[in-house]
Amino acid sequence: DTAVSQTPKYLVTQMGNDKSIKCEQNLGHDTMYWYKQDSKKFLKIMFSYNNKELIINETVPNRFSPKSPDKAHLNLHINSLELGDSAVYFCASSRSSQFLWIQETQYFGPGTRLLVL
Amino acid sequence: GIQVEQSPPDLILQEGANSTLRCNFSDSVNNLQWFHQNPWGQLINLFYIPSGTKQNGRLSATTVATERYSLLYISSSQTTDSGVYFCAVDDDGSSNTGKLIFGQGTTLQVKP
Numbered sequence: 001d002t003a004v005s006q007t008p009k010y011l012v013t014q015m016g017n018d019k020s021i022k023c024e025q026n027l028g029h030d031t032m033y034w035y036k037q038d039s040k041k042f043l044k045i046m047f048s049y050n051n052k053e054l055i056i057n058e059t060v061p062n063r064f065s066p067k068s069p070d071k072a073h074l075n076l077h078i079n080s081l082e083l084g085d086s087a088v089y090f091c092a093s094s095r096s097s098q099f100l101w102i103q104e105t106q107y108f109g110p111g112t113r114l115l116v117l
Numbered sequence: 118g119i120q121v122e123q124s125p126p127d128l129i130l131q132e133g134a135n136s137t138l139r140c141n142f143s144d145s146v147n148n149l150q151w152f153h154q155n156p157w158g159q160l161i162n163l164f165y166i167p168s169g170t171k172q173n174g175r176l177s178a179t180t181v182a183t184e185r186y187s188l189l190y191i192s193s194s195q196t197t198d199s200g201v202y203f204c205a206v207d208d209d210g211s212s213n214t215g216k217l218i219f220g221q222g223t224t225l226q227v228k229p
Contacts, residue, residue, distance in 0.1 A: 031215055041154070041201055043219040056216050090160060094215055103207075103215030106150065108160035 003027050004109035006091050012115045013081055021076045021112045023091030031055075031103055032074035033092040034066060037111070043090070049074055050096065081116045088113050119144045123204055123220035130194050130227050138189040138223045140204030148207035149180055150217065151189050155200045163189070163202075194227045201225070 004025045013019055025032065033056070034046040048056035049068040063079045074091060091109040096102065120143040130136055142149070151163040164171050164178040166187065171178050175194075180187040191198055201224050205217040 033215065041222055043203065043205075045216055045218075048215055056214060088158065092160075103148065105162050105165040106215065106217065107162060108152075111158050111160075113158075 002110075004091060004093055004107050006089075006109040006112050008112060009110060010113050010115075012117065014117055015081055015083060017081050018077070018079045019081060019114070020078070021089055021091075021114075023074045023076070023109055025072055025091075025093040025107070025109075027093055027095070027107060029093040029095045029107075030071050031094045031096060032068065032071075033094075033106065034074065034076050035090040035092060035108075037088040037090060039087070047074075047076075078114075081114075083116050086114055086116045118208055119146070119206060119218055121204060121206055121218050121220040123202075123223050125223060126221065128223060128225045130225065132194060132196060132227055132229050134194050134227075135190070135192045136194060136225070138191070138202050138204075138225075140187040140189070140206075140220055142185050142187075142204075142206050145185070146182065146206040148215070148217070149187055150205050151178055151187070152203040152205065153198075153200055154203065154222075155197075160203075191225075194225075196227045196229055199225055199227050 031050045033048045047066040052068045065077045068074045088111045092106045094103045094106045122141045166180045168182045175192045177190045201222040205219045208216040
């Protein structure tokens with residue numbers, strides 16, 4: 001009964017390849033996020049979708065393209081992978097407050113460990 | 118943008134000891150969360166606490182929004198408490214978009 005799940009858990013690939021990471025949440029949340037954690041454990045938000053609409057788009061190379069087919073899914077596609085893309089990518093989700101534009105507690109997936117060789 | 122600073126960066130405790138972790142932030146916030154990243158990398162939300170005090174078992178947290186800091190208390194620490202503790206706040210103090218800015222974390226090691 002995993003609340004936020006990601007596939008794959010590990011991804012080892014060569015420079016220049018294209019890869020996708022998938023995320024699904026079964027919490028009934030309406031907002032989903034992608035975060036990147038670097039080798040020094042620093043966590044930085046990349047994207048956020050609310051009800052399939054992109055609401056946060058940080059300064060991320062356009063090789064990264066998120067896609068949300070529905071409220072429960074948020075995928076991340078990465079083109080032309082570079083060595084610097086090696087990191088752990090976390091998906092998260094949260095619920096908007098019923099009455100105000102407030103995002104509540106964020107729940108994180110297990111992470112996808114990407115290694116670019 | 119808002120700045121988040123956590124202290125101490127590293128902490129080593131003997132099992133059973135108590136500890137206090139601090140998070141300072143540079144602007145007013147509507148969203149502050151504490152997370153624990155265990156040694157296997159899983160990020161677990163501990164508290165959603167933009168203000169006030171909350172308790173959950175051996176853990177409690179207090180946020181004094183007017184003075185721009187939050188404290189996480191761990192009592193009677195156990196080896197399973199080891200890992201990295203992150204404080205995160207919303208980037209926009211006047212709204213709450215969910216765009217969390219994370220501090221650099223406090224790495225806690227609890228020795229048996």
